[in-house]
Amino acid sequence: MIRSHVLICGGTGCTSSNSLKIQEAMNNELTAMGLENEVKVVVTGCFGLCALGPIMIVYPEGTFYSNVTIADVHEIVEEHLLKGRPVERLVYHEENESKHHATSLSETTFYKKQKRIALRNCGVINPENIDEYIAMDGYQALGKVLTEMTPDDVIQTILDSGLRGRGGGGFPTGLKWKFASGNRGGIKKFVACNADEGDPGAFMDRSILEGDPHAVLEAMAIAGYAIGADEGYIYVRAEYPIAIKRLEIAIKQAREYGLLGTDIFGTGFNFDIQLRFGAGAFVCGEETALMTSIEGNRGEPRPRPPFPAVKGLFGQPTVLNNVETYANICQIILNGADWFKTMGTEKSKGTKVFALGGKITNTGLVEVPMGTTLREVIEEIGGGIPNGKKFKAAQTGGPSGGCIPASLIDTPIDYDNLIAIGSMMGSGGLIVMDEDTCMVDLARFFLDFTVDESCGKCTPCRVGTRRLLEILDKIIAGNGELEDLDRMEELANYIKSASLCGLGQTAPNPVLSTIRYFRDEYVTHIVDKKCPAGVCKNLLQFKIDLDKCIGCGMCAKNCPADAIIRTDYIAPGHKLASFEIDPKKCVKCGACMEKCKPHAIYKD
Amino acid sequence: MKSLAELAAIREKMQSKVALREGEASLRVVVGMATCGIAAGARPVLNAFVDGVNNANLTDKVTVTQTGCIGICQYEPVVEVFEEGKDKVTYVKLDAQKAAEIVEKHLKGGNVVTEYTIGAYKKD
Numbered sequence: 001m002i003r004s005h006v007l008i009c010g011g012t013g014c015t016s017s018n019s020l021k022i023q024e025a026m027n028n029e030l031t032a033m034g035l036e037n038e039v040k041v042v043v044t045g046c047f048g049l050c051a052l053g054p055i056m057i058v059y060p061e062g063t064f065y066s067n068v069t070i071a072d073v074h075e076i077v078e079e080h081l082l083k084g085r086p087v088e089r090l091v092y093h094e095e096n097e098s099k100h101h102a103t104s105l106s107e108t109t110f111y112k113k114q115k116r117i118a119l120r121n122c123g124v125i126n127p128e129n130i131d132e133y134i135a136m137d138g139y140q141a142l143g144k145v146l147t148e149m150t151p152d153d154v155i156q157t158i159l160d161s162g163l164r165g166r167g168g169g170g171f172p173t174g175l176k177w178k179f180a181s182g183n184r185g186g187i188k189k190f191v192a193c194n195a196d197e198g199d200p201g202a203f204m205d206r207s208i209l210e211g212d213p214h215a216v217l218e219a220m221a222i223a224g225y226a227i228g229a230d231e232g233y234i235y236v237r238a239e240y241p242i243a244i245k246r247l248e249i250a251i252k253q254a255r256e257y258g259l260l261g262t263d264i265f266g267t268g269f270n271f272d273i274q275l276r277f278g279a280g281a282f283v284c285g286e287e288t289a290l291m292t293s294i295e296g297n298r299g300e301p302r303p304r305p306p307f308p309a310v311k312g313l314f315g316q317p318t319v320l321n322n323v324e325t326y327a328n329i330c331q332i333i334l335n336g337a338d339w340f341k342t343m344g345t346e347k348s349k350g351t352k353v354f355a356l357g358g359k360i361t362n363t364g365l366v367e368v369p370m371g372t373t374l375r376e377v378i379e380e381i382g383g384g385i386p387n388g389k390k391f392k393a394a395q396t397g398g399p400s401g402g403c404i405p406a407s408l409i410d411t412p413i414d415y416d417n418l419i420a421i422g423s424m425m426g427s428g429g430l431i432v433m434d435e436d437t438c439m440v441d442l443a444r445f446f447l448d449f450t451v452d453e454s455c456g457k458c459t460p461c462r463v464g465t466r467r468l469l470e471i472l473d474k475i476i477a478g479n480g481e482l483e484d485l486d487r488m489e490e491l492a493n494y495i496k497s498a499s500l501c502g503l504g505q506t507a508p509n510p511v512l513s514t515i516r517y518f519r520d521e522y523v524t525h526i527v528d529k530k531c532p533a534g535v536c537k538n539l540l541q542f543k544i545d546l547d548k549c550i551g552c553g554m555c556a557k558n559c560p561a562d563a564i565i566r567t568d569y570i571a572p573g574h575k576l577a578s579f580e581i582d583p584k585k586c587v588k589c590g591a592c593m594e595k596c597k598p599h600a601i602y603k604d
Numbered sequence: 605m606k607s608l609a610e611l612a613a614i615r616e617k618m619q620s621k622v623a624l625r626e627g628e629a630s631l632r633v634v635v636g637m638a639t640c641g642i643a644a645g646a647r648p649v650l651n652a653f654v655d656g657v658n659n660a661n662l663t664d665k666v667t668v669t670q671t672g673c674i675g676i677c678q679y680e681p682v683v684e685v686f687e688e689g690k691d692k693v694t695y696v697k698l699d700a701q702k703a704a705e706i707v708e709k710h711l712k713g714g715n716v717v718t719e720y721t722i723g724a725y726k727k728d
Contacts, residue, residue: 001658003668005624038654059625060632060667083637084670124625134611135618143608258606266606 002040005059011046014053025070029077045211047123051363066092113381115351116367118327122211127246130253133214141330142218146267154226160337162349167322168426170415179309181227186316189229191220194322195236198282199398202429204353205323209243213250219329223319224271232273235290237280282453286501287320300457301501344370348414356382358431371412389434397426399446400506402513422513438535439518444472446510461504464495476536480526534603537588541604548600551576555592561585620664631666632686638673644680652700656707694722
């Protein structure tokens with residue numbers, strides 16, 4: 001009999017820090033100790049606390065180990081699994097907690113405030129084993145839909161739940177299904193899943209596919225039943241090899257069990273799913289470009305209308321939803337629309353997964369009810385800003401979104417509030433910035449990304465974003481004029497209103513929102529030719545405080561440009577003459593500053 | 605999969621196997637497995653509990669875990685049974701045979717095997 005389960009994270013984050021080798025070592029060690037029939041090692045999807053990987057949880061105690069290495073495996077097996085003494089030094093401790101309190105996963109602040117619906121099985125089941133998914137009520141929703149509900153009942157339930165698309169736009173999912181269902185003109189219909197997650201910093205879709213692939217398959221089959229489709233496509237990026245592998249395994253297992261294929265549950269309903277791999281173009285996350293790519297053409301968008309529900313994949317009515325949207329469907333079917341509506345705000349129901357990144361202690365995935373404030377997410381769940389720095393702003397929605405300044409940190413996060421303050425939900429990337437981030441540089445970073453990723457089909461996006469980037473470059477180089485701010489705003493509005501697809505329509509958002517909330521910072525760059533955060537290299541100089549310099553010469557030794565020379569000046573109390581930097585030769589690499597022991601070098 | 609009954613059968617079979625990860629079983633058997641416990645023969649006792657619980661189909665109700673030294677080394681192997689809402693029961697000087705008896709009478713039947721508890725032992 002198995003008396004203990006050891007869950008090891010097999011998400012992309014932990015895998016890249018060797019979690020699979022740890023699994024191997026664990027199995028070897030268990031065999032060596034004769035525990036192989038008592039302890040089961042399970043590789044799961046992402047637990048969410050990616051910053052602390054590789055992560056391991058031992059049940060039934062629920063002991064939560066973080067930053068586990070192969071060298072620790074022997075000790076864990078001998079001490080914990082054989083003798084029952086958790087290895088204290090590896091147990092996750094929250095910062096403000098006393099040293100000797102071993103926390104189980106669900107007790108940590110990181111998890112306590114979360115409400116996991118889309119991520120409910122991630123880090124709990126083995127994603128490569130359909131039986132474990134079934135044990136967690138898997139495929140019950142499909143069974144219920146096929147035997148107890150009409151397609152219209154299904155659509156009504158989704159409509160009533162208030163579920164909105166989790167991929168960016170926030171369009172009501174039930175309405176999408178209703179349109180596709182009501183459209184009976186085509187030869188057949190399709191269900192498609194957008195797993196082309198392209199926002200820098202967002203990885204919730206990947207984690208769901210890696211941790212709970214069957215939830216997406218089941219929901220797509222339900223969508224197929226609701227609109228009358230028997231074929232589904234998942235468009236997933238080829239850069240997600242683990243997600244692809246688990247999807248392939250999941251589809252194979254579901255087919256073997258007859259949960260995909262013909263005559264599912266003996267009801268006469270047929271549904272099957274195919275995978276299509278994207279090459280990683282950002283524009284292919286846009287729905288029309290995605291479908292064009294599935295059809296085998298170059299991934300370029302086309303004008304809407306007609307919307308996919310009318311004319312989608314291969315010209316047929318199509319429902320296209322994002323991975324996270326699908327991950328909510330089965331739970332809504334099983335628990336009812338009313339249950340789902342109890343969570344969230346008036347117009348945004350349920351939960352949202354955010355990928356926390358940037359200057360934050362707990363980098364990782366969190367799922368919170370809509371309406372949770374940014375402060376709760378950053379300060380409580382996220383553990384705050386490291387190194388005692390001050391929160392400056394958070395970027396939501398990646399390159400399509402905008403920034404939320406510190407003054408709005410108490411805004412409850414939902415679709416409409418974010419749009420009202422000039423940002424957007426997007427897919428849920430949440431990049432936290434501290435006082436060391438330059439907002440002009442940030443706007444440039446995202447714009448540089450969209451310039452690269454613009455497909456080039458329409459002029460406002462192809463040329464407009466490039467011109468916008470050039471103005472930003474000019475400001476960062478120290479050649480900006482105040483008129484540039486107006487020029488940028490004007491150009492940005494043209495790009496927004498004239499671009500063909502969502503990529504161009506949202507590309508100027510980072511520029512607009514940083515100008516809106518951090519205009520001062522732009523003005524300082526333009527008028528004073530200074531970068532307050534000390535990031536834009538053309539606007540700063542490295543200098544040496546002659547009185548602090550002890551004359552050790554470490555800076556001069558490490559300077560790649562030989563720009564640091566000794567002066568004749570000996571500071572009071574020092575024995576050696578101080579150094580100074582020749583601004584003409586300095587390449588502003590910062591190597592001297594890193595090496596300076598008395599911290600005599602500063603940016604000005 | 606041609607019927608919901610088939611799905612329900614798989615679910616039933618698997619639920620007991622993942623139940624461990626939900627944490628809260630109503631009965632918790634904790635075996636002292638420190639050096640003192642192991643030296644006194646706690647290992648066969650643990651095995652007996654694990655096998656017994658499995659054979660009696662109690663896996664969704666009972667978890668068997670180990671712990672370190674409880675501090676009464678002279679009474680090892682020591683096993684404690686925790687049940688929600690009830691006082692914990694401490695069994696002492698166990699062996700595999702006594703363990704099997706406890707599974708049968710206590711874990712399955714709900715009757716504490718008083719003669720093996722620490723109270724009974726101390727009176728001798």
